[in-house]
Amino acid sequence: MPPRSASRYWLFKTEPETFSINDLAAAPDQTTCWNGVRNYQARNFLRDTIAVGDGVLLYHSNAQPLAIVGTTRVVRAGYPDSSAWDSRSPYHDPSCQPEKPVWYMVDIQLENRFEPPVERARLLQMPQLSGMLLLQRGSRLSVQPVTPEEWRIILELAAPTRKSRR
DNA sequence: GCCAACGTTGGC
DNA sequence: GCCAACGTTGGC
Numbered sequence: 423m424p425p426r427s428a429s430r431y432w433l434f435k436t437e438p439e440t441f442s443i444n445d446l447a448a449a450p451d452q453t454t455c456w457n458g459v460r461n462y463q464a465r466n467f468l469r470d471t472i473a474v475g476d477g478v479l480l481y482h483s484n485a486q487p488l489a490i491v492g493t494t495r496v497v498r499a500g501y502p503d504s505s506a507w508d509s510r511s512p513y514h515d516p517s518c519q520p521e522k523p524v525w526y527m528v529d530i531q532l533e534n535r536f537e538p539p540v541e542r543a544r545l546l547q548m549p550q551l552s553g554m555l556l557l558q559r560g561s562r563l564s565v566q567p568v569t570p571e572e573w574r575i576i577l578e579l580a581a582p583t584r585k586s587r588r
Numbered sequence: 589g590c591c592a593a594c595g596t597t598g599g600c
Numbered sequence: 601g602c603c604a605a606c607g608t609t610g611g612c
């Protein structure tokens with residue numbers, strides 16, 4: 423089987439008041455379903471492209487500070503988001519039926535917390551990251567691909583190597 | 589709090 | 601199918 427050409431790295435946005443990396447750390451197995459995504463482009467990634475083992479950066483939006491707060495792994499690939507037909511859920515979509523799912527989610531498990539987080543302000547200082555989707559003005563996509571190069575740079579920012587000390 | 593960017597809705 | 605109006609996202 424030929425290798426998948428699709429991204430192996432992703433970034434998920436979350437508002438920490440709704441769901442933060444602390445919530446993920448406290449969850450059973452430090453694992454959660456990523457439900458409530460209600461955008462078709464993001465849905466397509468969740469349903470069709472994101473695979474078990476893919477890496478996911480977690481980003482806190484509408485927060486102080488704005489930052490990438492850690493990495494997670496996909497532990498379950500796309501499956502129907504049942505909150506869509508749960509009338510008690512804040513993500514309830516009355517037009518959805520379980521027989522014809524529209525919205526999808528994946529499961530992610532916490533892998534590595536960034537201490538301290540990698541702040542947006544720091545990302546903006548990096549010329550190599552100027553193409554990053556997250557940093558484009560007006561970019562609202564809450565599930566977005568990350569290139570291997572972006573992934574590598576961000577992990578380095580999170581864990582500076584010893585040789586940079588003096 | 590402001591507002592730009594984007595997505596969705598609905599009249600025509 | 602067009603597009604204006606409106607709602608939401610999310611940085612600043």
